[in-house]
Amino acid sequence: MTDALRSVTIVGGGTAGWMAAVAFGRLLGPAGTRVTLIESDDIPTVGVGEATIPPIRTFHAMLGIDEDAFLRATGGSYKLGIRFEGWTRPGESYVHPFGQIGTDIAGVPFAAQWLRARHAGLAVPLGAYSLEARAAEAGRFSRPIANGDSPLSRIGYAYHFDAGRYAAFLRTQSEAYGVVRHEGLVKRVERGPAGIAAVHLADGSRISGDLFIDCSGFRALLIEGAMEAGWIDWSEWLPCDRAVAVPSVADAVPLPLTRAIAERAGWRWRIPLQHRTGNGHVFSSRHMSEDEATAMLLAGVEGETLADPRVIRFATGHRNRFWSGNCIALGLAAGFMEPLESTSIHLVQSGLQHLLRMLPVGRPAAATVERYNRIMTAEFSRIRDFLVAHYHLNARAEPFWRDRATAAIPEGLAEKLALFHAGGRIFREADELFNETSWLAVLTGQNAPVSGYDPICDGIPIETAANRLAQIERVVATSLTHMPSHAHALARLA
Numbered sequence: 001m002t003d004a005l006r007s008v009t010i011v012g013g014g015t016a017g018w019m020a021a022v023a024f025g026r027l028l029g030p031a032g033t034r035v036t037l038i039e040s041d042d043i044p045t046v047g048v049g050e051a052t053i054p055p056i057r058t059f060h061a062m063l064g065i066d067e068d069a070f071l072r073a074t075g076g077s078y079k080l081g082i083r084f085e086g087w088t089r090p091g092e093s094y095v096h097p098f099g100q101i102g103t104d105i106a107g108v109p110f111a112a113q114w115l116r117a118r119h120a121g122l123a124v125p126l127g128a129y130s131l132e133a134r135a136a137e138a139g140r141f142s143r144p145i146a147n148g149d150s151p152l153s154r155i156g157y158a159y160h161f162d163a164g165r166y167a168a169f170l171r172t173q174s175e176a177y178g179v180v181r182h183e184g185l186v187k188r189v190e191r192g193p194a195g196i197a198a199v200h201l202a203d204g205s206r207i208s209g210d211l212f213i214d215c216s217g218f219r220a221l222l223i224e225g226a227m228e229a230g231w232i233d234w235s236e237w238l239p240c241d242r243a244v245a246v247p248s249v250a251d252a253v254p255l256p257l258t259r260a261i262a263e264r265a266g267w268r269w270r271i272p273l274q275h276r277t278g279n280g281h282v283f284s285s286r287h288m289s290e291d292e293a294t295a296m297l298l299a300g301v302e303g304e305t306l307a308d309p310r311v312i313r314f315a316t317g318h319r320n321r322f323w324s325g326n327c328i329a330l331g332l333a334a335g336f337m338e339p340l341e342s343t344s345i346h347l348v349q350s351g352l353q354h355l356l357r358m359l360p361v362g363r364p365a366a367a368t369v370e371r372y373n374r375i376m377t378a379e380f381s382r383i384r385d386f387l388v389a390h391y392h393l394n395a396r397a398e399p400f401w402r403d404r405a406t407a408a409i410p411e412g413l414a415e416k417l418a419l420f421h422a423g424g425r426i427f428r429e430a431d432e433l434f435n436e437t438s439w440l441a442v443l444t445g446q447n448a449p450v451s452g453y454d455p456i457c458d459g460i461p462i463e464t465a466a467n468r469l470a471q472i473e474r475v476v477a478t479s480l481t482h483m484p485s486h487a488h489a490l491a492r493l494a
Contacts (some may be wrong), residue, residue: 005033005359009209011186011199011222013039015050015163016331016348017215018170019059023352024213025177026063028359035179036207038186038199046217046312046332050166051079051258051271051342052158054098055433059349065173072493073169075275076161078256078486080136082341084445086262089395094125094445095257096341097132099156101437105468106460111440113465115424116453120462124473126444131476132156136257140483151479158342160258160271160278182207186216189226194363195325196226211360214329218336223319223329230320232335237388237410238316239403240266240338244294245280245310249303256486260340261300264288265400268300269339274490276306282338287400314338322376323369328355335380340387346433350379375431382432385413386442392417393446417448424450 008024010017017037024035060070070076081097102110114126127133131151135141145152171181184201191197198208199222214222223229235241254272261268266283281297288296294309318335322328329335330351337343354375358368391404392413409417412429419425420443426436457465 005210005361007034007036007209008211008213009199009207010035010037010213010215012215012217012331012333013037013167013171013181014045014215014217014331015167015170015345016333017213018167018174019345019348020213020215020330020352021174021179022063022170022177023356025174025179027356029177029179035174035177036182036209037174037179038182038184038201038207040183040185042185045164045167050163050345051082051160051269051339052345053342053433054156054158055346055349056158059353062353063173068493070169071159071161071274071490074159074161074165075273076159077254077272077274077490078141079158079160079258079342080132080141080156080256082258082260083136084260084262084390086396087260087267087390087394088445088447090262094441095127095130095133095136096438096441096445097127097130097136097156098158099130099132099437100151100154101126101133101440102129102469102472105465108454108457108459109436110472111426111436112424112454112457114469115450116457117462117466117469119450119453120466122466122469124469126441128473129469129476130441131479134476134480135483136255138480139253139255139486140480141256141486141489142483143489151476152482157256160273162273162275186221189222191226195327196222210326212327214327214333215331217332218314220319220329220333222327223322223324223333227321227324227327229322229324229329231315232317232320233315234317234337234384235315236407237384238337238391239284239286240282241314241316242285242290242293243280243282243312243314243338244290244297245278245312246297246301246308247276247306248279248301249306250274250276251302254486254490258342262394262396262401263296264398266293267340268297270302274493277303280339282340284400318377318380321369321373322351323355323364323372326360326364328372334376337380337384337387340390341383341434343383343433347379347383350433351376378429379431379433381410381412382429382434385410385416386434386438388413389417389442389448390446393443393448395447417443421449421451423455424453 085093105113188200259270265287269280271278283293
């Protein structure tokens with residue numbers, strides 16, 4: 001590479017490829033960097049409908065993407081959280097909401113005072129103190145209002161959208177920034193002193209680049225095929241290795257939440273869009289056949305299906321090196337964890353944002369590459385721990401679930417559970433994606449054992465804390481009445 005970053009070549013389209021293209025096109029294009037994306041219409045993308053988490057709004061803001069235009073183009077809907085159905089045992093459910101739960105009481109975190117009150121016999125569920133949780137289940141939605149004192153001003157939300165339409169929307173945005181799309185199949189990767197010098201296509205074209213972004217999906221043509229970055233396998237902790245997906249007709253009354261429904265050897269998702277509903281079944285092939293999983297998915301679909309079911313085979317884990325030489329992997333080429341907490345798109349976004357802060361001047365410095373790899377490894381690992389907690393903390397009777405409850409868990413998760421058990425405390429690592437509120441929702445929703453509460457709570461009488469909790473609950477209930485229906489919020493986009 002020369003001192004100036006003259007060209008970025010992205011191999012693969014889909015969600016990851018076009019997210020990279022629009023980011024590089026908008027932020028580097030004005031400085032004269034040439035951005036090229038190579039994809040082939042002959043290679044289908046994996047995307048079957050996507051659910052996201054709130055940081056995507058930051059990404060869109062960075063790129064100047066208009067929310068209404070994006071939702072119209074992608075058939076998108078709003079999302080206030082995820083409802084986990086049957087994850088502790090059949091018949092039980094809870095919502096992992098976005099946004100804030102409760103407010104601090106007398107300078108003590110809400111979570112600590114709620115756990116103390118629960119220890120004393122309070123029966124009010126955590127979701128009663130979350131506007132997002134209550135609105136999600138009631139089918140209501142509004143964007144945050146300007147009044148900073150109201151829970152309505154702090155609404156945390158994300159989106160559901162059609163992945164294929166999202167890629168097409170981003171392509172239009174990218175091409176407006178000068179990104180060039182090249183149709184073709186990569187047949188050979190040419191190595192060079194910096195790592196990769198060029199890719200050769202089936203039509204004989206040779207496309208060079210200073211920086212190569214591998215968005216080729218599970219095939220990982222560049223990062224593994226050329227750079228041999230290696231693979232870290234996580235199947236011992238997350239053993240589901242198959243998914244079957246099928247679209248169905250749109251819900252008449254779409255809820256602003258993703259549903260995650262536990263099944264005999266995995267779980268089903270249900271994602272409401274404006275024009276259809278996304279359905280899928282993630283499962284372990286060691287506990288269930290593809291035919292069984294497909295039949296179970298179809299039995300659970302509400303309404304007419306719109307296509308034949310499609311099976312997706314995957315491995316859980318990540319590249320040993322996300323950045324090697326002048327090649328960086330994003331999306332499925334970088335790694336994969338099942339979509340239990342809607343983190344796939346976030347990991348593309350996070351990888352891009354870290355990369356944009358570390359763009360090399362000249363050949364990438366070893367320290368820069370190692371830092372990027374260390375950051376991404378940590379992010380993947382912390383998300384993995386959060387997902388494993390859902391499986392580990394269950395009381396279901398099926399063999400798959402018994403295996404998950406008794407299997408060894410990562411050290412970081414074991415420490416979190418031990419700290420929570422000892423006094424209801426949750427400690428978040430620096431830059432960890434999921435905050436204390438998310439951990440509280442999942443740990444209490446999954447009935448994680450806790451032996452006591454934080455003694456700092458005893459600074460005020462339990463009666464005072466209980467009265468304040470009741471007041472917070474009333475404020476949330478009142479705020480809910482001021483929110484229109486989710487269907488109304490979507491209708492205004494038309």
